[in-house]
Structure formats: C-alpha cells, structure tokens
Amino acid sequence: MTLLASVLPAFVLFTFTLAATAQSSNTTSCKPEVHPIPAEFKTRNTFAAKVRSPGSPWQDLQLWEVPLTEVNTSSGSSIYHYGSIGYFDFCTDVEVILTYNRSIDSVTIRPLSYNIQSAVNGNEITFMLSRPRNLVIEINGDIWDVLHLLSNTPDPDAPTGNSSSVVYVGPGSHSFPGGSINITSGQTLYLAAGAVLTSTINFYEANDVAVRGRGFLYQPPKGGILAENSSNILIDGVTIVTPGGYVVTLGQTENATIRNLHGFSSKGNGDGIDVFCSKNVLIESVFMRNSDDCIAIYAHRWNYWGDTRNVTVQDSSLWADLAHPINIGTHGNTDSPEVIEDLIIRNIDVLDHREPQALYQGTIALNPGDNNLVQHVLVDDFRVENFREGQLVNMRVMYNEKYNTSPGRGIHNVTIRNMVYNGNHSNLNVLVGYDEERTISFVQFINLTVNGEVIYDTMPKPKWYSTSDFVPMYANEHVKNLTFVLE
Template sequence: MKLLLSTVAGLLLAVAAGQGHADTLLAYPAPPVPMVYAAHNDAYTVRVRTPGGEWQDLYEYNIRVDWDKPQDASMVYFDFTGKVEVEVQKNNGTFQTVDVLPRKPDLKLTRKGKIVSFTLEKPGRFSLQFDDDRLHNIHILAGAPPAAKPVGDNVRYYGPGLHNPDDGGKIFRPRSGDTIYLDGGAILNGNFDLRGVENVRIMGRGLIYNTGRAVEIDGSKNVSLEDFIVVNDDKEAAARISNIRHSVNVKLTGITGFTSGKWSDGFGISTSQHVYVDQAYLRTSDDAVVVYAVNDCPICATKTDTAPSAESYDTYDIRVTNSTFWNDVAHAMYVGHFGDNARPRTIHSVTFDNIDVLNLDEDDEPWEGAMAIFSGDSTLIKDISFSNIRVERIEEGKLIHIVAGNSSRYNKSAGRGVENVILRNIAFTGEGMPSASIISGLSESTAVKNVRIENLTIGGRKVQSPESGNIKLGPFVTDFSITHP
C-alpha cells in the first residue's frame, strides 16, 4: 500500500482507448493521517491497472467480521469500465488454494508465488479465500463508476477525506429535498438521521465508517440510498446498516455493508411500504434483511419516537433483488418474529429474488433458517416468495424455517399464521452441517397454509419429497407441495 493523499488530486484515473470502447479505472485516495494507519489491514497488498497501464496501489481497509468471535478481514474498492487487471498478494504465511465467493466460473485466477492475478471485464463484488480462511479473507468491490455529482442548491458534497457533522456531534441531519453526494475517498464520521423527511437522496462511492447505526429512516417518504459503503465493527450494539420504519417509497441500490456487533443487522424494515432493495452486498453479524411488523425490535438498543407513516401500520410491497448476503450470525432473509398485539398487523407481498447466500451460521435453534418466516405476536404473514436463491454453505442452521407459533422468549401471544409462500428455483450446495428444515403451525388459528416448493436442489440432487430434502413437517400445515418442472 502506498499512502495516497486524501485530496481530489489524489484520485487516480487511467484511460486506455480501444476499438469502440475505453478502459477506465478509478482508484480512490487512502484515508488521512492518523486514520490511514489505524484503519489499514496489512494482510494483503492489492494493485490494479488498465491493460498495459501503470499499476495503482489500493488502500486495504480493515473490516471486523463475525460477532461470535470478531476477526479482522480486509476490503478494497475501485471502479472501472472495460477491462481491469488485478493483483492480490498474500503478505503473511503460505497457501495452497484460493477460491472466489460467490462462485465465478468465468474468472480465471493465475498464481505466481504469493501473488494471485486476474482480469475483470465487468463490475462485481466478491471475496478471495486463501486455504478456505473465511474469517480473514479479502473482499474486492469492483464497481461501475457511480453517477456524477448532481448540481443544485440542495446538493451537499463530501469529497475525499474525513468529514464530521457540522455541529461537532455524530449525526448528519439532511433536510427534505437534500441530495448528499459522497465522493470516492470520502469517509463520514457520523451517521445519517432521516426522520420525518421527504425526497432525500444519499449517493456516491464514499464510506460511512464505524459510526454505529449508519442510516436511520423513520417516518419518511421518497428516500433513495445508492452505491456507498458502510463499515461497522463490534464497538456498538445494534449497529445496523439501515433501519427503515414507518416509511414509504424507499429505495436502496448498490449498498455494500459490513457489521460485526451484537444485533448488527443489514437492513431492518418495519411498518413500511414500497421498500425496494437491489444489488446489495452485505456481510453481517445478524440478519442481512429482516422484515418486521413492529414499531421497533423490543430487545434492541434503539427505539423510535416518530409517528407511523400515513399509509398503514402494516408492512407490504417489500422487494429484495439481485443481492449477495454473508451471515456470520443469524439469518439471510427473515420475515416476522416481532409484532404488535395491541394493534395486530399484517406482513404481505414480500419478494426475495436472485440472491446468493454465501454463508449461514445460526445456532439459536428455534430461529435457524437461510429463508425464515415466523408468525408471532398476532401477526399474519402472507404472500411471501423466495425465488432463484443460491446457498453456498450452512455452518449451522436450516435452509428453510417457516413456523406459525408463540415464542416464550420473544412473543407475548401467538401469531395469526402464515399463508401463501412459494420457494422457487432454490439451490443449496449441501456444504456444511445444516439441521433439518421445518414447516410447522401451532393451532388451527395459528397455522401454515399453502406452501409450495418448486425446483429445490441440494448438492445437485432434485428434492422430490420432504424426506429427501430433510424437511420436517409439523402439525397444522395444509396445502404443502414439492414439485419439479
């Protein structure tokens, strides 16, 4: 790593003309002193270039992972068009193997001593594991150049370097109508509080670094989060990437996030409508995406004081697409759990599509599941779909968990059941030590109805029955089916 000054002049841009295309590379400045030393991980050295161009060193950020026993992994980021060549050197120890997650059959790795090299022809976010060491791996965020900085009186720009809130505190408070642009190399030492605002956009390739809850969206409308990176270590409980509560029309596109603290979910969505998550890359120490029907998580440290949105107390029209989740703790996709017995609510019309789950480690037996639904606290959950889901490894936990019940630990009453769930085109490698999946109800009024599994494979083998898929069917389950095309 060479220490690049955190100035606009420190931005490295390479352009190589080709026949009908251009290879461009954006390698962003390192943090300023003293953060440049404190935030660095020297486990790897990474450099990039356009084909035939000059090598550019990248800054290797330290990221903490896995709340069970926090470890130091690494992350680099850059943007490009056309082609880019990448070299990664493992600086300490020897290695026999290196692999890529998510799997990329078209990515050819070449090794020379301790250096692994490859060429990228399209953007992607992935990690390299040396000798299958998943706790000290390196995450490579190779993006397409983000949208240019907008212009206008309501645009607030943060360029390369370290930025604190204007009042000297820890919270940035955009106003309705604001656009916040975080340029590559920008590092924000504070989180965003979007309470009771409308038409706010936060965008760009900058970082929100180790600030606890990164973006709080509460009682707001028409909010867009785009392209930035969140790094949160284990210093603060409930250090989530974004809480979305009582809000309408929220879009999260291209967000990357890493967490390692207690209850440090990725995106927590509750009592909100029309929330769309696309192209997320999340490595978290709690649920990657969780959809609630409650004012806030009752056992978590953060509470809300904002009135609900005008549309509904229910949670619906939630879409999560084209994303990658790595769960060091808890679930990848979770619907339900908490509710509101005083005002019974419904979660409906929730879609997960085209998702890679790279790892799952959930050892809290009643709540295990890469794809999980739990109806408690008078909540009705219906019209939920999981499609085109690829699960790489389950250290501990279940592939599928669909339960209507009443948890003495978390609930005050039984749920109103689960209805109309479809799981389509689900592929699990079979790697790890998963426990049996479960689909079960509690009573006739707390039942599971109409669950369809279409084209489920485990280890490349088609699952034709509950027994062949290691799926336990409990009581009060009706209209269950497994089919293949």
C-alpha cells in the same frame, strides 16, 4: 479529520442553502479509479492488491481493515477477527492481481455462482473482471482474514460541491457535530469517491431525500442510516462499516430504494438492513456481511406502526456471521394485528450462515409472532453455499417469549422456486404451524435442488416416504398444502 461545522457556517450546515451551485462532473473514465484511505484509518496488509485495464500501468489499491465477529457460545461475548476491504470503480475489463502474505494452498472466490477463474503463481492470484462485482477472496479456508473486493461504476452525475439541495462530502475524512446529521426534504447527502464520513445520517419526516455516492460511512456512533416516517428515499452506492447499530433502518417509510450498498457490522444485534412498517421498498445489488440478520422485514416495533408490504430484495449477496441472511416476521402488534405481505426475494447468493441457536436458524426464515400474518411471498433463484451452521429454510408460526406477546397468525401462499443448496452443514429444516387456527398453508417448492438432487413429489421414492424427507425437512400437522414441484 474535517469537522464539517467548522468549515461551513452554522446556517449552511443545517439548512444547506449555499449560493454556490453543485456541478456535475458528467465525465467518467472507464479505467479503474482507486481512492486513497485517509491516514487516520487502519489499513491491512494480509493482501496487497493492484488493478489495471489490460495493457495499462498497474494501480495500487489500498485495503481497509474491517472488524468481524463471531459469538463465543460459552460466554456470549464477541470474538473479534479482522479482514480487508478493497474498493474501486471501473466500467471496462479489469485485471486484478493479489499478493497474499503467506503461502497459498487454496483460493475460493465467492459468490461461487459468478464462476470467476483465477490463476495462482506462488503467493500471487490473478483474475479478470468484465464488470463491477462484489467478491470475497478466501485463502486456505480462512473465512475471517479475507479480502472483500468491492466495486462499482464511476458516477456520471457526481456533484462537485454544495448547493441548495446537495450536502457535498468530498475526499478525505469528515464528521458532523454530535456524530450525526439530519437530512431534510429535498436534500441529497453526497459522499464523493474517496470521502469518509464518521457520522450517522438521519431522515426524520423527510420526503425526496437521498444518500448517494462512492464514499464510506465508517464506524458512525449510532448505526449507519436511519429513516423514519419518510418517503421517496434513495440510498445508492455507498459503503457502510458500523461497529454497533443497524447499517440501515427504515421505519414507517414509503417508496425507498437501497441500491449498490455495501454494509458491514461487527457487534451483537448488528443487523444489516431492517424494514419496519414500511411500503414499496426495493433493495437491490447490495453486499452485506453482518453480525446478525443481513435483511430483516418486520411490522410494529418501538415507535413504528402499521403493515409492511411490497418489499423486493434482489440481485444481492448476503453473509450472516450470526443469525439469518433473511429474516421475516418476528415483531408486530398483538393488540392491533398487522400484515407482512407481497414480498419478492430473487437472485440471491447466500455466502454463509452461522447460528448455533435452534430458534434463530434458517438462511431464509419466516417466523411471524405478535399476531403477524405473513403472506404472498415469492423466493426465486436463491443460491446457498456451504454455510457453517444452521438451516436452509425455517418457517414457524411462533411465540418467542423473549420478543413476542402472542404467536403469529400464520404463513400463507409462499412460493420458493429454484432454491439451490450445495453443502453438508444444514440441520433439519423446519415448517411448523402453531395450531389449527395459526397454520402454514399453500407453500410450494419448485425445482428445489440439494447437492445436485432435485426434490419433487413424483420423484422415485418408497411410497411411505414424504417428499420432505429428502431435503430433509420436518413439517408438522399444522402445515397444509405443502407441495414440491419439478418444472
């Protein structure tokens, strides 16, 4: 492992004012590009993987070992499992061949919506990819010792060294002194393909900053990336595997884009992307597998203050080994109430959700507490596979004494369009207002489809049945103007 402080002079490390100018490669190969894993990191041999452009020689793809956890519901401790991560870059048709180290009875390639067709011959699996995809290959129903096969396009604007505005982390293993690095205004930390960094990345009161590249941030000690009181942020292309802490935290931050991120966490409270008191946030084309909420959108907590608004989450795949794929509203400021509003969540595949606790279920949960008001939410094209345990939808104006000092103010104006669930593990879905002052109002489901049946208010049913009975869903007396529409 390279300790970057021993390579660069101290003034360079913390001010990044090198005389050398970073160069752009400006050339990319559309053939598969594989990247070696440094020897000090664990690999896994449940699968062997090769990739190639059709007619070209095969290239071996090394596979990372990634820790995954489930909760022991008797003790609360973590039960550790291990899976694999394979990563490569390409931009034309690619053939993939996987060799499994045991016999194969069944193969599932998620997300199911991609409809990727595979051929099985003995213990070999082959399939084609026409563009980069983030996949989970599951054999014989084993959800733990899976292959997370991740890919991206090569970066046409990759720098090749440091400059006054670029902190370049090249191929190989690296760390910064103290286990973290602060990126200041105007700077980019670039993780090159094949680079592995074991330090946390921080933005404090920084503007026009970025972390991008095709490398790995692997088991940083204090979570992956922390952005506080910052603006104009880009996080693009990297893979983050963190044992504790969140993968990415945005606190009181404006104008942030998180794109093409792959994020894994494996300890309690190991959220994926958490957004606090932030505005104008775009999260797109991410793959998240986490030991707590994959994406959480809140108002006040800790030292973050203010409303959260204009957040978009789109074109992504989410797998929650505990808690919610998407959670909205829990934390806020009772004494000076805040608003979480103007949220768009669209084109999402939920691969799994497992939560034994009734208070924390829902592949999507709107649960305002602490006098938060959640309003103006659009969920569009939300596909949910057969998760292990939980609820499809949970909306509660809640007062959770563990986290809240008051109930939320309400949930208003929510549209959920083209939500599709195929499975048999959803518990009773819940929409619960708190009282006549803290209600849920104007929630509309459009084309809600459960196991192939579209549920809408004018569907054939006994006149004494509620439409929500066919989800099934419980809505209490503090839910107003709940409708189910067929378009």
